[in-house]
Amino acid sequence: MTKRSMLLFIGLLVLLPLAGHAEYGDMVLDRHKDVMAKVGVAPVVFPHWIHRMKFKCKACHEDIFVMKKAANNITMATIINGEFCGACHNGKISWDPLYCDRCHSHKP
């Protein structure tokens, strides 16, 4: 390893943690990113951590969410109908799906 690449590597090690502040198990849901861009919202970040503080994995997996990429048809329509996120985010178990920026919060 040359001195220059070594310095670059060390620089990356120092800078990488500063680059983002994502938490453990954060997922970016951007399957419908074209539609999201059209209506002017960012892709969704799903933070596992806050959800598992309140519910065990089995509360959602796999009755509500299948643990496979692109296997769940999550849209605002299905959420409002009480499916997927809407099983809890209905204003009863958790807050209602009215705060667009809380979920549509991905910053590339």
Next chain:
Amino acid sequence: MSKLNAGMAFIFMCACSSALSQPLTQPVPAAPPAQSAGAGQPGAPESQYVGEMYKIGLGWHPAALQNVPKDKYGLADWVQMLNKGLIRPRSYLDPSKPEDPPLDLEIVMPSNTNLLAGAHFPHSVHTAWLNCETCHVKIFIPQVGANNLTMSRIVRGEACGVCHGKVAFPLNHCERCHVPASAGGNRTAAPR
């Protein structure tokens, strides 16, 4: 008489116009200040709708993970948090449904190399979070020797790698699986 009528009409019109200048319904209350519970990250753009959960303070707490136990990689140690009772996650959306007891069954898998100790799989830790159907039979066939468990498959996100490395502790934490099995409990030797 006509003067009186005109006066009455004037008073009536005044009353009407003052009623119309008032808003017909109560306005939606503004979002609480950023310091209050559930207000999210200070300065973050928030929608102005105020939901029921927001009003009673059950909102978003981004600072919640700051003081939890961490593993050697600085990631939240969820097993410790659960065992110490720092979090009390519910098993079901319905709070009246009782919690299931964990399954005390440890699977011991001998290593096929002499480079590393064999792996152990404690069902008890996993059933504290998951139910049987989450993993069986889509991810693991509950039969000795039926699952081709290799690190290369796990690294590709199959088998244990469905969760480990994503929402459970990462794969570079070798010694959490590759240790001699713990004493006690029901054990089953399972050559992969």
